[in-house]
Structures are given as structure tokens and as C-alpha cells.
Amino acid sequence: MAENISKSERPLILVCNDDGITAPGIRKLISVMNEIGEVYVVAPDSPQSGMGHAITLNNTLRTDKVTIDQGPQTEFSCSGTPVDCVKLAVNVVLPRKPDLCVSGINHGSNSSINVIYSGTMSAAVEGSLEGIPSIGFSLLDYAWDANFNDAAPFIKQIALSVLENKLPHGICLNVNIPKASEEPYKGIKICRQARANWEEEFDARKDPRGRQYYWLTGTFVNYDHGQDTDEWALANNYISVVPVDSDVTAHAMLQTLNTWNFE
Amino acid sequence: MAENISKSERPLILVCNDDGITAPGIRKLISVMNEIGEVYVVAPDSPQSGMGHAITLNNTLRTDKVTIDQGPQTEFSCSGTPVDCVKLAVNVVLPRKPDLCVSGINHGSNSSINVIYSGTMSAAVEGSLEGIPSIGFSLLDYAWDANFNDAAPFIKQIALSVLENKLPHGICLNVNIPKASEEPYKGIKICRQARANWEEEFDARKDPRGRQYYWLTGTFVNYDHGQDTDEWALANNYISVVPVDSDVTAHAMLQTLNTWNFE
Numbered sequence: 237m238a239e240n241i242s243k244s245e246r247p248l249i250l251v252c253n254d255d256g257i258t259a260p261g262i263r264k265l266i267s268v269m270n271e272i273g274e275v276y277v278v279a280p281d282s283p284q285s286g287m288g289h290a291i292t293l294n295n296t297l298r299t300d301k302v303t304i305d306q307g308p309q310t311e312f313s314c315s316g317t318p319v320d321c322v323k324l325a326v327n328v329v330l331p332r333k334p335d336l337c338v339s340g341i342n343h344g345s346n347s348s349i350n351v352i353y354s355g356t357m358s359a360a361v362e363g364s365l366e367g368i369p370s371i372g373f374s375l376l377d378y379a380w381d382a383n384f385n386d387a388a389p390f391i392k393q394i395a396l397s398v399l400e401n402k403l404p405h406g407i408c409l410n411v412n413i414p415k416a417s418e419e420p421y422k423g424i425k426i427c428r429q430a431r432a433n434w435e436e437e438f439d440a441r442k443d444p445r446g447r448q449y450y451w452l453t454g455t456f457v458n459y460d461h462g463q464d465t466d467e468w469a470l471a472n473n474y475i476s477v478v479p480v481d482s483d484v485t486a487h488a489m490l491q492t493l494n495t496w497n498f499e
Numbered sequence: 500m501a502e503n504i505s506k507s508e509r510p511l512i513l514v515c516n517d518d519g520i521t522a523p524g525i526r527k528l529i530s531v532m533n534e535i536g537e538v539y540v541v542a543p544d545s546p547q548s549g550m551g552h553a554i555t556l557n558n559t560l561r562t563d564k565v566t567i568d569q570g571p572q573t574e575f576s577c578s579g580t581p582v583d584c585v586k587l588a589v590n591v592v593l594p595r596k597p598d599l600c601v602s603g604i605n606h607g608s609n610s611s612i613n614v615i616y617s618g619t620m621s622a623a624v625e626g627s628l629e630g631i632p633s634i635g636f637s638l639l640d641y642a643w644d645a646n647f648n649d650a651a652p653f654i655k656q657i658a659l660s661v662l663e664n665k666l667p668h669g670i671c672l673n674v675n676i677p678k679a680s681e682e683p684y685k686g687i688k689i690c691r692q693a694r695a696n697w698e699e700e701f702d703a704r705k706d707p708r709g710r711q712y713y714w715l716t717g718t719f720v721n722y723d724h725g726q727d728t729d730e731w732a733l734a735n736n737y738i739s740v741v742p743v744d745s746d747v748t749a750h751a752m753l754q755t756l757n758t759w760n761f762e
Contacts, residue, residue: 288552289615296712323699323715351747352552365696393761401759407749426756428748433628436586449559452586479756481749484614485691486670489742493689496664498656
């Protein structure tokens, strides 16, 4: 594998996230990518968690060149969603189409069904739709000062593998990493998305004028006992890698639907 | 098929959309559903197009009982996204889990890759995750005064078929309907999602203070010539029905990834 990429052929890497451009997770991802290539950051100017694949249709977008730290990367903050950031990066900001798009490191899990709510993963999906090999990285630790260091060597490995092997158009990788502990990570496991759900609960409150309002809360329930799932891998201290398809057709269901009598 | 459902066994139907509770598309869908069952509407109080699977994590949610027309349905407007509406409906508003969740009728196409940006379809996906047979309906006509009448009998047929046959947990239907014309619709076609893309362009402008801003615009490009796709069906005046899976694993890619050497 091309561990040492010479200056002249350094790949162009786009870095995005959904926690906002100043989040420690993206700062760590930028520092790892600086070891591999020439880095452009185009990331939201404010937290965009749970934005899914939202795009900004009814409002304007702005992007500003910023300097957050002393690294060699070029950075832009953006007023939009994570998907807006990728679209703006590719069409307005970057000198050419990047060789790799990485999103994260998300503060918190994007395994299983979380993939469809996640702004981090939607940025990676959007990258794959632009024809860019793309990866979303998430750490199972919501803390702002989470330990991203133990994950760094694996993130670098996976990024180098994707640069070498490429990915088909419209397919990206969803990488989740267990919370760091004294036990070292066991390695990387290729997985399918576990069938799991959020059982939400709404926390009902009254505002100072007596009107009801709600906070969305919930509990994650994994009802998939397969040992080939991302949830199993993560519970067993593996880093999970799920290939994600932007073709959401339930192909196995096509035959069944053709037996229905629509009349 | 149970065309005539008696009062006592009338199904409970949740209606949602992303264009907002007063949009003509949802008003038509409500009137069709009133012929089938007991209808609850929980829909956004403002347009939410392009919101994808966004949920409201960093803000409060409100929902208010409203009366928009003289129909028998019960209606609530909601401050959140289409997915928030479905979650609030199931957990707070409805007397029990509904037998059917329908979303739309969207003003504009949600065929092909539009499915992942669409708030209308994300509401249906969320319904399917709640274990409710769910359908998103969209008309290929952005006009506010579009002709939804020709589509109505097909919408009723599809809804009755789903009530009769149910759908597996986590799978919903994406129904798109050609713009009404003098030629009657040819019928219903079960399809896969066409591989297509948006080639976006950003319209760059200066605000009155001289600062740059952008509007997201773009062109839809279908590069999939299959006659089994939704794009083909719609171009040939068929109503397209694509089963949509909330498991986004690219299963065919798992084997390939297991040949990669992550080191």
C-alpha cells in the first residue's frame, strides 16, 4: 500500500462534518488527513447533528475562508447543512474534484439506523454521488473531549485503502469506532447495518406562558442478533465498516409487489 | 379487495407531507384517505422541502390542533420536520398506532435519487421504521394549482393494496405520478430507483453590503437507461412504485471489501 505518498502526487482530500468546523472530532480528522494529502476543509459554521440529507433550498448559502489552527490545510466555514458543504466544496471552493471525501470524526455513533439521520454520513453519501470515494467516521463517545487518538491509526489505514482501491459511484463507507478504553481495538470488521430502531419518547414541558412544548428523546433498541452486524462488531471492540448504497431500492421486494393486484 | 370498509373497522390513517399542512397536495391526499378510513393529519406548519431525514435535536417542538377545511379528519400542525411529525404523531398525538401512514402528495418529483433529499419520502421511511405500512406520493408538477384529480383513483388503489397486503418492517413505497395531461395514465409499474444525479450549479450573487452569497440550483441527469426504472416508467406515463429500504447496506459490496488489506 502507498503509505508514503510523495509531495507531487499528494491526493486532494475534502474534509467535512456535522458537529461544526471547530469540533475536536474534525480537528483530529484534519490532522490525520494532513499526513496523507492536501487538505481542504468545508464544514458547517454551527452544529448540524441530525440534519440527515437536508439541503438548503429556501435560503441563501455563505462560505468564508477561516483559520482555526496552524495546520497546512485550507479551511472554509459554511452556513448550510453537511450536504450543502460537500456541494459547495465541489462546485465552488475546491481547485478540482477531490480524490477523497472524509466526514467526521462524529462525536457519537452513526451505526445501524443512525446512518439515515446523520449529517456526517449524509455528507459522505453526497460525496459518493459526486463520484468521490467517500468515508464517514464516528466515535461512540459523545464527549467533547473524547479520546480520538487511539482511532487515528485505523482512520489513516482505511483512508489509504479507499484511496488505493477506490469505491463504486454512489457507494461510501460508514466507519464507527468504539469508545476508547484500556483494551486496544481488536481490528477492522466489514459489516452490514444492524436492524435496530429508536424508541422515542417526548419530554413534554410548559413554557413560561403555559404553552406545551416537547423535546425529542429516545432509547436505541437493537433487535438484530447477527454477528455480521455493525452493532455486534462495536460491542466486541472492533471498528465497523459498512458500505452504504445511495440506491435505496428494496430489490428483494420487487417480485412480491409484482404479485399484488392493484385494482 | 376490501373496497368498502365498514364504519366499525375503518383503518386509522396518518397523513403527513413536507410542503406544509395547507398545500393543495396534502389537502387532496386527505380527501382521498377520508374515503378509506379515520384520518389524522400531523404535518409541518411551514414548507420543509429538501429536509431529508432531518430531526430536531437542538430545539423544541410544538404541535397545535387546527382546522383547515370542513372534512371529518383531525388535524395538527407541527413546528418540526416531516420526520418529527411522524414521531410526534405516533408517540403523542394519535390514539393508537395507525394502520397506514401516507405522505404527500408532494408538489414535484421524488423519483430516483430525489428520494434521499425528500422530506415527503423521509416521513414515509420513518413510518416504516415505526412498523407502519407507509407510502410517499409525489406528482411531477411543481405548480401550486397542479391537477391532482387524475392521480386520485390510483392513490386510493395503492393505499388499499398496502392496507390489504401490509409491508415488511422498514420498507415503504415511493410512488411518483406523471404530470396530468390529456392522455390518461397507463397504469402502475413496479420499478427500481434509476441511477441519476443532480449536477448542481451555484448562482453566486452579492448582497447589498457587497458580500458573496449563493443559491443552490442544478440539473437532473438520468444516466440509467433501464426500462425497469422509475424514470423510464414516468417518461412513459406510468405511475412508478419503488419499494424503499431503510437498510442502506450495499450488500453486494461486502465481499469486495473483505478482500481489502487494511494495513
